[in-house]
Amino acid sequence: MKRPPQKTTRRIVLLALLAIAAFALAVPAQTTDPSEPVADTLLPDTSAITPSQAPAPVPSVTVKDNPNDNGGAIRITWELSPADTAGGLVAGYNVYRADSETGEFRPVADAPSGTAFATDNRVENGKDYYYKVTAYSQYIDAGEDKVQVQSSGQVYGPVQASWQVFNMDRLICLILVLTVSGSIIHFIRKARRGGAIYVRKIGGIDAVEEAVGRATEMGKKIFYIPGIQDMNDVQTIAGIAILGRVAEKAAEYETWLEVPVSKSLVMVTARETMKEAYAKMGRPDNFQENQVHYLTDDQFGYAAAIDGMVVREKPATIFYMGAFFAESLILAETGNAAGAIQIAGTAMPSQLPFFIAACDFTLIGEELFAASAYLSGEPRQLGSLKGQDVGKAIFLILIIVGIIFATLNIYDLSPYIKVGQ
Amino acid sequence: MDISNFLAAVLTLGIFSFLYKDNPVYRACEAIFVGVSAGYWAIVFFFDNLQKKFWEGVFPPDGSAGDHLLWFGAILGVLMLFRLSSKIGWIARWPLAFIVGATAGLYMITYFVSNAMNQVADTMLSLIVVNDVTGSIIWTQTIGALVVAVGVISGLVYFFFSKEHKGVFGATAKVGIWFLMITFGASFGYTVMSRMSLLIGRMSFLFRDWLGLIG
Numbered sequence: 001m002k003r004p005p006q007k008t009t010r011r012i013v014l015l016a017l018l019a020i021a022a023f024a025l026a027v028p029a030q031t032t033d034p035s036e037p038v039a040d041t042l043l044p045d046t047s048a049i050t051p052s053q054a055p056a057p058v059p060s061v062t063v064k065d066n067p068n069d070n071g072g073a074i075r076i077t078w079e080l081s082p083a084d085t086a087g088g089l090v091a092g093y094n095v096y097r098a099d100s101e102t103g104e105f106r107p108v109a110d111a112p113s114g115t116a117f118a119t120d121n122r123v124e125n126g127k128d129y130y131y132k133v134t135a136y137s138q139y140i141d142a143g144e145d146k147v148q149v150q151s152s153g154q155v156y157g158p159v160q161a162s163w164q165v166f167n168m169d170r171l172i173c174l175i176l177v178l179t180v181s182g183s184i185i186h187f188i189r190k191a192r193r194g195g196a197i198y199v200r201k202i203g204g205i206d207a208v209e210e211a212v213g214r215a216t217e218m219g220k221k222i223f224y225i226p227g228i229q230d231m232n233d234v235q236t237i238a239g240i241a242i243l244g245r246v247a248e249k250a251a252e253y254e255t256w257l258e259v260p261v262s263k264s265l266v267m268v269t270a271r272e273t274m275k276e277a278y279a280k281m282g283r284p285d286n287f288q289e290n291q292v293h294y295l296t297d298d299q300f301g302y303a304a305a306i307d308g309m310v311v312r313e314k315p316a317t318i319f320y321m322g323a324f325f326a327e328s329l330i331l332a333e334t335g336n337a338a339g340a341i342q343i344a345g346t347a348m349p350s351q352l353p354f355f356i357a358a359c360d361f362t363l364i365g366e367e368l369f370a371a372s373a374y375l376s377g378e379p380r381q382l383g384s385l386k387g388q389d390v391g392k393a394i395f396l397i398l399i400i401v402g403i404i405f406a407t408l409n410i411y412d413l414s415p416y417i418k419v420g421q
Numbered sequence: 422m423d424i425s426n427f428l429a430a431v432l433t434l435g436i437f438s439f440l441y442k443d444n445p446v447y448r449a450c451e452a453i454f455v456g457v458s459a460g461y462w463a464i465v466f467f468f469d470n471l472q473k474k475f476w477e478g479v480f481p482p483d484g485s486a487g488d489h490l491l492w493f494g495a496i497l498g499v500l501m502l503f504r505l506s507s508k509i510g511w512i513a514r515w516p517l518a519f520i521v522g523a524t525a526g527l528y529m530i531t532y533f534v535s536n537a538m539n540q541v542a543d544t545m546l547s548l549i550v551v552n553d554v555t556g557s558i559i560w561t562q563t564i565g566a567l568v569v570a571v572g573v574i575s576g577l578v579y580f581f582f583s584k585e586h587k588g589v590f591g592a593t594a595k596v597g598i599w600f601l602m603i604t605f606g607a608s609f610g611y612t613v614m615s616r617m618s619l620l621i622g623r624m625s626f627l628f629r630d631w632l633g634l635i636g
Contacts (some may be wrong), residue, residue, distance in 0.1 A: 002463065084464050117582065123580070172538075176538065186610060198585070200581075200584065200585055202581055231517070231520050231521060231524065232520065232524045234524065234528055237521060239526065268501065269517055294459075295455055295459070295595060296455045296462065297458070297459070298454075298455075298458030298459070299460035300454070301457075301459070302455075304451045304455065305455045307451075308447070308451045311439075311443040312443060336603060350612060353605035353608050357609065358604055364601065365580065374582075385582050385583060389583045389584070391537075392577055394580075395577070396539050396574065398541050398573065399544050399573060401540055401543070402505050402541070402542075402545030403546065406546060407547045414542040414543070414545040415542075417539075417542040417545070419534045419538050419544070
């Protein structure tokens with residue numbers, strides 16, 4: 001048995017990490033000076049321009065802090081110039097900024113005709129700024145150069161940029177996240193108190209034990225392929241969670257479970273998961289680190305290597321659980337030809353057809369995420385599953401109400417639900 | 422003869438030989454493929470991550486101030502190496518816990534917005550689409566909206582895990598799985614065709630670039 005980690009060592013490492021994080025946050029990273037002008041051009045001198053060439057100026061301008069952001073931006077809106085009509089004189093608008101009312105105005109944005117707003121994203125929070133908006137017309141001079149003729153522009157300001165704690169555009173998102181999270185917490189607590197949580201039968205998951213048993217009876221290996229994505233993919237995390245359950249069964253039946261991986265982090269995580277599963281089943285010594293081994297990061301190199309292993313070693317059972325791409329059919333078809341019982345699970349819509357065609361059982365989309373809860377029967381996971389179902393019910397009701405409202409032309413709810421990325 | 426084309430053609434044929442059965446040529450090609458790609462990615466990761474992202478991020482070559490937040494990632498990377506020690510190998514679990522936890526947290530809102538809220542919003546379609554000018558029903562768009570509505574609602578019902586699929590609920594779920602299977606069938610055909618184009622690309626390489634048999 002390994003010695004349990006010393007509390008002091010753990011504290012030292014934790015303190016060291018916190019110190020490094022604090023140091024990193026304290027040292028300012030290199031940033032671009034937002035007060036730096038975008039271009040070097042100054043507001044052109046319009047005194048020499050024939051008034052008839054310049055379009056009528058914009059009647060009014062509003063400058064205010066850009067709402068629902070983390071600062072550093074000012075929103076400039078204006079009324080269109082009276083000359084901004086179809087076939088009119090206005091070719092566009094120029095927006096200029098200065099640090100003081102009488103300071104030097106430099107261009108920060110432009111907009112085509114018919115547009116009445118611009119955002120200046122290069123400002124500092126808490127600093128006063130002044131803006132001018134000019135309408136301009138354009139012509140080609142004798143030297144075939146484009147020449148802009150600008151209207152005059154009044155000065156507006158001061159205005160300051162600031163950051164907002166809440167993005168009110170995402171209020172509905174917050175409400176829904178809190179509702180779904182609340183229902184998940186509620187059902188987890190209920191399940192922990194011993195409340196019964198029903199989970200319907202899922203064919204593919206029920207077959208897991210049978211598949212492990214088959215390998216045991218045949219005295220052959222089990223292959224577990226956790227996809228080709230790294231640990232930053234939720235499907236890989238789900239795949240590793242299921243691996244824990246499969247490893248428990250394999251440990252119980254003393255069947256060799258092999259996990260070839262294509263990412264180093266997945267290898268480390270899978271080893272830890274399997275080690276824990278074997279220890280949980282009282283067989284820690286049966287686990288060998290080489291059961292989980294790295295092949296290559298390359299997608300088709302990985303597929304070629306697994307194909308070779310499947311053909312040579314003829315495993316009784318193959319699991320494919322995680323994120324797969326074009327290699328899915330190459331793997332599943334080879335496993336099928338080798339006569340293995342195959343259980344797949346992925347949330348990649350484009351690869352599901354291949355698994356359905358070539359595997360005995362397939363966990364479709366969210367079934368992959370539900371599998372771990374179903375297999376373990378742990379109250380925490382079952383409660384989470386029930387809570388998510390409440391979330392789906394809320395979305396279902398929203399969809400039905402939204403469709404009814406849209407069909408009867410009562411109200412369009414979709415803008416309230418849609419969130420910009 | 423171009424040696425690189427010759428090698429690529431031999432390796433292509435070696436991999437194709439697997440279609441007959443496993444053989445020494447395929448094994449050699451497989452070993453070359455796996456070995457070369459593993460080595461290639463090791464070098465790519467070393468230079469992209471350690472040199473470009475970390476080293477040049479902390480000590481920019483232009484002498485500007487470095488981003489010291491990168492040290493945090495570097496320390497987590499070093500902690501991974503602790504698993505080589507049997508005594509303090511447990512420390513290696515910390516960066517893993519950080520990655521898994523951070524991933525779940527970061528993607529929670531992203532997925533909630535893109536996979537749930539925006540999908541719900543895009544499904545809120547009028548089931549009767551009318552031509553604004555003539556006032557007549559546009560049947561193709563109306564049927565399309567109906568298919569989307571029925572498909573999404575019944576598909577969502579199929580993915581309810583805490584309610585038994587029987588009665589009206591079960592029938593709706595059955596409609597949902599039919600929708601899914603028809604979609605998968607269409608997707609299968611589409612993807613097979615795109616794989617055919619990959620095969621044509623390989624054949625084109627063999628017969629045009631290598632053998633010069635086609636123009």
